[in-house]
Amino acid sequence: MFLEPLIVAPVQVQVHLIAAIIALTLGPINLYRRSRDIAHKVLGYIWVGAVAVTALSSFLISGIGIIGPFSPIHILSLWALWGMWQGVSHIRxxxxxxxxATMRxxxxxxxxxxxxxxxxPGRRINGMLFGEREVVxxxxxxxxxxALGLRAVSSWRSGRQS
Incomplete structure (x- = not known):
């Protein structure tokens, strides 16, 4: 793993990546533990915050500008923000x-x-993980x-969402 691309990255990229790592780490812990106790609620607040920071900070990062500085990946950020609002509304x-189902x-x-x-290939995380072997x-x-496709088919067949 080569951390130099992260260390020299602009602050908004660093904030985005740190928030994404927090969200990726807390996600399975909170979404798949059996107990829905106070820890679930506290971790949920942290997770929603990390997802929101990840999504919002993505708008400060431009790479492949198709519509101004925005690219199709920014649609996922809008969807994540809308989904967070929906998920919180559902539980309330x-x-x-x-x-x-929404959070998952x-x-x-x-x-x-x-x-x-x-x-x-050519993206910062690719370089950090694979170095010269970008094609990996x-x-x-x-x-x-x-894997995502298999998960979707499995969920669809069993009548679940996510």
Whole structure:
């Protein structure tokens, strides 16, 4: 792992990456533990905050500007922000299943797809993880997309969302 691309990155990229790492780490802990206690609520607040910072900070980062400084990946940021609002609204209204499904969908789709796109050759995370072997990122993306696809089919067949 080569940390130099992160160390020399602009502050908004560093904030974005740190928030994303927090969200990626806390996500499975909070989304898949059995107990829905005070720890779940506290971790949930932290997770929602980390997702919001990740999504909002993405608008300060431009790479492939298709519409001004924005690219298609920014659609995922809008979707994550909308999903966070929906998920919080669901739990406040007592719709536990909808809350759970929404939060899990955000974790797997917004972070899964966006995370995989960071592995494209030429991207900062690709360079940090694979160095000169940029093409390895394409194989990881293919495996990740296959896993997301299998998860979607499995969820659809069992009647669950996310």
């Amino acid at each position: 209204a007592g719709r536990i299943h909808a809350h759970s 969908a955000i974790y797997w789709w917004a972070f899964g797809v966006a995370g995989l796109l960071t592995l494209l 990122g394409l194989f990881v993306i293919a495996i990740g997309l296959a």
